[in-house]
Amino acid sequence: MPGPQETFREPAVPLARFARFRTHDLDEAREAVGRIFCPHQLNTIGKAPFQARHHHVPGERVSLNYIEYGAKTQIVPGCLDQFYLVQIPVSGSAAIVNGADRYTSDAGRAAVLNPHRETTMIWEEGCKQLLLQISRRALTAHANANLGLTTDQPIAFEGALDLTSAAGTRLLRLVHLLVADAEQARDPALSPSAPFPAPSAVSANPSPLLTHYMENTVMTGLLEAHRHNYSGQLRRVTSSVIPGHVRRAQAYMLANLDRPLDIDEIAAYAGVSARNLQLGFKRFLSMAPMAYLRDIRLQRAHEDLLQGRREASVTEVAERWGMTHLGRFSQYYKTRYGCTPQETLKNARARDFLG
The missing domain is CATH 1.10.10.60 (Homeodomain-like)
Known part of the structure; x- marks a missing residue:
């Protein structure tokens, strides 16, 4: 037990110095998260208290985020349209419906939301997640320019992303590295008082932490770690050493x-x-x-x-x-x-x- 001179300290949460809001108000949370991502429905389920927070590091093509709601929460964004969203649970789990895909995301399985498919989610009570918001246009352009794919059709990921596979583990390690770098960086331009980005625009207020090189590495890592409709073509392209x-x-x-x-x-x-x-x-x-x-x-x-x-x-x-x-x-x-x-x-x- 803490001694008489000790004070309670809340456990550290990822990207705390990049906090955008912390609130018990459902409407405030819905509006603030919508400004970073897109308009959506947000409702609580059950009786647990609603305690929401969002931390956000913007980038040019990829943004890094941490979100928790406390209560069991239903989130209905419909089609994300302009971006893919990779959700990596830090704790807890979430039920995902993305088009025809239905699965549970937890400590070993990330969710990858396709922007051209309708999405509904239920985050269980106590679910806390790291999220990568990746520009849809940028991911397609990156796949064509750097990985030898040739497509103007949507890249469609299938099911949950296995974070225990070799490629999944590498991607998870990279995300944790990005979080650690952001938390250790010293740059006044990255203060929590910086203005909100424009809706759904990953590049509205880019951070020097998320360089083109790191964003490229994240996009390559995602395409290699998770199965999608161009996985076979990608394997053929990368098979020659x-x-x-x-x-x-x-x-x-x-x-x-x-x-x-x-x-x-x-x-x-x-x-x-x-x-x-x-x-x-x-x-x-x-x-x-x-x-x-x-x-x-x-x-x-x-x-x-x-x-x-x-x-x-x-x-x-x-x-x-x-x-x-x-x-x-x-x-x-x-x-x-x-x-x-x-x-x-x-x-x-x-x-x-x-x-």
């Missing part, structure tokens, strides 16, 4: 997309000559290293322009991704996407205005 020096070069490029790179610098990091690096990329990826780098930069710029942010400009987006020659950028962009960067930005702003 890409040598270490090519993978090192890929990782280096992804971590340095925002600054000038040349073949000699990349090859030096990879530990091979420029000639051997070119041969490796040609054999295993069917393209030159600098073409690979250009394609990834174009993809990142395309994702940014599709956001249609009012403060964005084509020049700013291009320079953010290391493309300082605007004429060449526009030429390559139009060849790949069939329109100019300015047209993409204009259409995205018009879509947001009308929607």
Whole structure:
């Protein structure tokens, strides 16, 4: 028992310094969570007290969250539409209905909610969860650009994600690493008083903690850990072993997309000559290293322009991704996407205005 001078301390909860709210009011919780994710129904079941809290670390394409409600709770968001939601129970369990899928999520099984399917959930009393909100558009683009998939159709995950498998364990370890990094970081821009993001927009207020490299790793980890309608295609793509020096070069490029790179610098990091690096990329990826780098930069710029942010400009987006020659950028962009960067930005702003 605590001594006379000791005071009770509440057990630590994940991401506490990123608290968005803590409330006993059901309507307040529904509205606040809806601002981060999407409008939804939220109702309590049973007599346990309702004690809700939400902690949130925003990212550009992936956000990190912690939510608990205390009471047994029914949550009905319908179709999430713009994002996938990975729910990892810290304690307790939840009953999930996502389209035709019906399963229980608990300590060994995460839920992955497909955005194009109707969702209903019941979180049991005492259920506490870490959640990854992943942009639907970004996950599809990442699968096409980085994993060799070729699809414009929704990626549909099937059933519960087994967190005890080798790939599931790696993904869980990565999520815990992201949580630990966020909790240890010192950045005044990440204070709990920061404004709410816009509804359903993962990238509205991105955190420097969730870098492109880490977001890529999370998306790759999810696609490898959980079965989906493109799992067979993904296994065929990754079955040929890409040598270490090519993978090192890929990782280096992804971590340095925002600054000038040349073949000699990349090859030096990879530990091979420029000639051997070119041969490796040609054999295993069917393209030159600098073409690979250009394609990834174009993809990142395309994702940014599709956001249609009012403060964005084509020049700013291009320079953010290391493309300082605007004429060449526009030429390559139009060849790949069939329109100019300015047209993409204009259409995205018009879509947001009308929607």
